Amino acid sequence: NAGVMQNPRHLVRRRGQEARLRCSxxxxxxxxxxxxxxxxxxxxxxxxxxxxxxxxxxGMPKERFSAExxxxxxxxxxxxxxxxxxxxxxxxxxxxxDRVSIDTQYFGxxxxxxxx
Amino acid sequence: xQEVTQIPAALSVPEGENLVLNCSFxxxxxxxxQWFRQDPGKGLTxxxxxQSSQREQTSGRLNASLDxxxxxxxxxxxxxxxxxxxxxxxxVTPNDYKLSFGAGTTVTVRA
Numbered sequence: 426n427a428g429v430m431q432n433p434r435h436l437v438r439r440r441g442q443e444a445r446l447r448c449s450x451x452x453x454x455x456x457x458x459x460x461x462x463x464x465x466x467x468x469x470x471x472x473x474x475x476x477x478x479x480x481x482x483x484g485m486p487k488e489r490f491s492a493e494x495x496x497x498x499x500x501x502x503x504x505x506x507x508x509x510x511x512x513x514x515x516x517x518x519x520x521x522x523d524r525v526s527i528d529t530q531y532f533g534x535x536x537x538x539x540x541x
Numbered sequence: 542x543q544e545v546t547q548i549p550a551a552l553s554v555p556e557g558e559n560l561v562l563n564c565s566f567x568x569x570x571x572x573x574x575q576w577f578r579q580d581p582g583k584g585l586t587x588x589x590x591x592q593s594s595q596r597e598q599t600s601g602r603l604n605a606s607l608d609x610x611x612x613x614x615x616x617x618x619x620x621x622x623x624x625x626x627x628x629x630x631x632x633v634t635p636n637d638y639k640l641s642f643g644a645g646t647t648v649t650v651r652a
Contacts, residue, residue, distance in 0.1 A: 429584075431584075456638075458638065458640075460640075460642075465644065466644055467545065467630065467641075467642035467643050467644045467645065468630070468632075468640070468642040469642070470639040470640065470641075473638055473639075481637075481638075481639075484639070516584065516585065520638075523637075523638050529573075529575065529587065529590055530638070530640065531587075532577075532584050532585040532587075533584050534583055534584035535583075535584050537582070
């Protein structure tokens with residue numbers, strides 16, 4: 426059973442460009458979470474999605490950031506008009522359910538975004 | 542708001558020495574606590590998960606304790622090896638799915 430897959434692993438963008446980060450959850454997992462790790466900081470929750478639904482986007486900046494998890498294909502985290510402060514590692518996690526008392530979240534290798 | 546703190550931020554020990562990593566959290570209403578390992582440029586590997594009803598978990602040379610009432614967890618790594626060099630993250634699962642992470646302890650084991 427392949428783990429959570431993320432691509433690209435490294436992404437370089439110039440200020441003002443768009444960044445698209447992809448996440449394929451583990452087989453059988455329909456719950457996807459995105460976290461951001463800024464330099465020298467812990468991972469911070471951004472958004473929680475189920476297939477075709479955004480359940481909780483309370484941790485995501487209101488502007489320029491969006492996420493989706495379509496019926497077919499990977500989950501996408503999109504950052505429009507990137508700024509240097511967006512440089513971070515973005516991790517995706519998946520779980521078979523949102524029953525936190527039972528199911529843990531499995532993390533992907535992350536996408537390291539560098540904004541020049 | 543849950544805050545997770547890890548002390549020390551960095552640790553360097555000679556090979557063979559035991560490691561003690563500390564994690565504290567402010568809100569004791571948690572479902573579980575996890576310890577992760579993060580290698581440079583890599584993802585997170587779950588090492589141990591302790592349910593809130595448990596006091597400790599063991600896996601090989603690793604042992605993690607949990608004192609929920611005082612908001613503390615400790616990860617012990619016995620007989621450290623250079624391959625143990627990594628950043629260790631503590632994360633608590635509150636009443637929902639939003640894991641709260643500490644900033645991590647970066648461990649260097651000198652050969």
